[in-house]
Amino acid sequence: MRWHAAYAWLPGGVARDVTFEVEDGRFVSVTPGTDPGGAEPLPGVALPGLANAHSHAFHRALRGRTHDGGGTFWTWRERMYAVARQLDPESYLALARATYAEMALAGITCVGEFHYVHHQPDGADYDDPNAMGESLRRAAAEAGIRLTLLDTCYLAGGLSPDGHTPLNVDQQRFGDGDARAWASRVAALDDDANTRIGAAIHSVRAVPRDQLAPVVEAARGRPLHVHLSEQPAENEASQAFYGLTPTALLRAEGVLGPMTSAVHATHLTHADIAALGGTRTTACFCPTTERDLADGIGPARALADVGAPLSLGSDQHAVIDLLEEARALEMHERLNTLQRGRFQPSALLAAATNHASLGWADAGRLEAGARADLVAVRLDSPRTAGSAPEQVLLSATAPDVDTVVVDGRVVVTGGRHVLGDVGALLQDSIAPLWRTATPTDAGRDS
Known part of the structure; x- marks a missing residue:
């Protein structure tokens, strides 16, 4: 051709x-x-094809449904749990396929799916313990984009100054008990021509310190992603219980490095920035989500200046538009510094096409062999x-x-997508989830 x-x-x-x-x-x-x-x-x-380095496909059902009461990240999360409660392998397939098709319409050719809805709502396995992940694999293939399945270790309900809390009722389906059980389940997943299997640590809130090293070992040689310092409350809890910032804790346990992506990286100290740059950890920014949830503006320019590669994601899909995410990287810097030209267009394109952080080093360039x-x-x-x-x-x-x-x-x-009317696919997959969804207060710190 x-x-x-x-x-x-x-x-x-x-x-x-x-x-x-x-x-x-x-x-x-x-x-x-x-x-x-x-x-x-x-x-x-x-x-070049655009790389969406951070996605929660099921969050697409939340678009236009979380703006009626103000609130915070923590109250937004109640609506997220309400959607997660409804999902099964069939409904997840339909929603993810439509969401990934919307990504394709936006020029995204590969997605990193931060996947933690593993089990049945009560925490029991499906007949295939990886049925939900397999639905995501099939959804990406049918939507025509590549997938990096970042199977996520999620073990604790939260972190307070007194320590980690148990999973609450809405989080039961996220957990595997401990990191070794998580690793055993993930070991049954294999790469294919359209899929890379990676790993993720949900956050220092959801994975206790003694469980971090087993995740790192299981993920060796594969992409490893982690939510990092998205909210000040996470930093405060980590300092109070561990005496370390989340970044310092991850570094002490060997999580950081060239195969690792720190997602959000919003509320960082100067030492945190130096640690991410010194280990060549990728910083994945999701500007449309970070402003939608009132998270804050992260230090993208400072991280780039010390050697941390940048990538971009649409996260909760308040918008699926990697061109907007790239533009926002520059515009947020302008708001913070009152200066223009913090990132040249070529640097924005590099962030928007960072396939290497998803395990596809041979993509993201218009050149022979790619x-x-x-x-x-x-x-x-x-x-x-x-x-x-x-x-x-x-x-x-x-x-x-x-x-x-x-x-x-x-x-x-x-x-137009080869699947046809993507709007109709989205409507058909989202509407049933809200017929029975009932937000509940699942607790602030989890």
């Missing part, structure tokens, strides 16, 4: 008149300064008309995505 783009963002920057030749799901040549010939034309500017992922973004929409191709990340939004190719397969063309 051959495609031709008037503009394409290659590793050296934006080039003109670029022809892509694809065989067996990889670029065999990427050649600028060429005539279209008989190649399939791509509108606008071609970008996986044949590309995203064509229109330059003639009401949002992008007049925009320079080099600055499209500062002007475009998800609806400007016209064509998406994943491993050489066309998933989106003319702004």
Whole structure:
């Protein structure tokens, strides 16, 4: 297959008149300064496939349903539990498939799913203990994007100055008892052509210190993600009980490193920033979620300056738009510093295409030998008309995505997913979850 783009963002920057030749799901040549010939034309500017490094697929059902009472992250979480309570393998498949299809429409070619809804609501195993994870695997394949399943260790209900609390009634389905039982269950999951199996530590709140090292050992050689310092309350509890910040605790237990991603990394000390940079731990920012939940603005520029790679995620999917997440990385820095140009567009693109943090080091670049992922973004929409191709990340939004190719397969063309009406898929999968969902107060600190 051959495609031709008037503009394409290659590793050296934006080039003109670029022809892509694809065989067996990889670029065999990427050649600028060429005539279209008989190649399939791509509108606008071609970008590498975007990597959504942090997703909770079932949170998509919360969009537009959590803004009626103000509140905090902790009260928002009551609605999240209400949705989690309804899920089974069949309903999770439908919701995740529709959510991943919405991601494809936004130019996302790979997703890191931070997966902790493992068991039945009472904590009992399904006949297949990994049935919920397998639903996510199937959902991604049917939606046409790659998946890194970050199977999440979640053992405690929370952390207070007095120690860890037990799982509450809504958290029973998240837990495996201890880290070794979690690792045993995860060991039954295998990679496939469309899926990488990774691991996650939910947080220092949900995984006691003596359980961290077994998770690290089980995850060796695979991506390992962890929620880090999303809320000041987490830092206060960690300091009170352990005498350490969450970052210092994770470093002491060997969690940090080049295969690890710290998600949110919002409320950090100078020493925390130095530790993440010194260990080359990726910092995954989710700006639309962090502002939706009033979490705060993390020190992205400071982390990048000390050597921490950056990635981006849509997390709870208040918005699924990696172009907006990339733009917000810069805009939040502007709000914090009253300065513009904190990140150049090339740095924003690098964060939005960080597939390596998900275990797909051969993706995220338009070059020969890489996986044949590309995203064509229109330059003639009401949002992008007049925009320079080099600055499209500062002007475009998800609806400007016209064509998406994943491993050489066309998933989106003319702004439509091959599955058809994604809005209808979302509506059909979300509406049943709210017919019986009843938010309850599951406790603040969990």
